[in-house]
Amino acid sequence: DYTVAFYLRQFWRDNRLAFKSTDRKELTIGIDLIKSIWVPDTFFPNEKKSFFHEATTHNSFLRIDNYGN
Structure with missing residues (x-):
């Protein structure tokens, strides 16, 4: 096993x-x-076990350029 x-x-x-x-x-x-x-x-096929890092605030953001990228 590994992490x-x-x-x-x-x-x-x-x-x-x-x-x-x-x-x-x-x-x-x-x-x-x-x-x-x-x-x-997003998902990882055939994963054995996964979890999200616990944080005091949600740590997601999205950066959008003027082309929609």
Whole structure:
């Protein structure tokens, strides 16, 4: 047996999130708005056991550039 801890970063494009702006190149979205935006349902097939790191505050965020990436 072994244990692995890692930071997962995902990248995708959703053209519905693209925006036109001359002064801002990206937006950082907190957990409140993430709940209303589609995000991938990531899973690991054939996992033996998994768990989320417990934190005092939710530690997710979403960064969106002006192309919808």
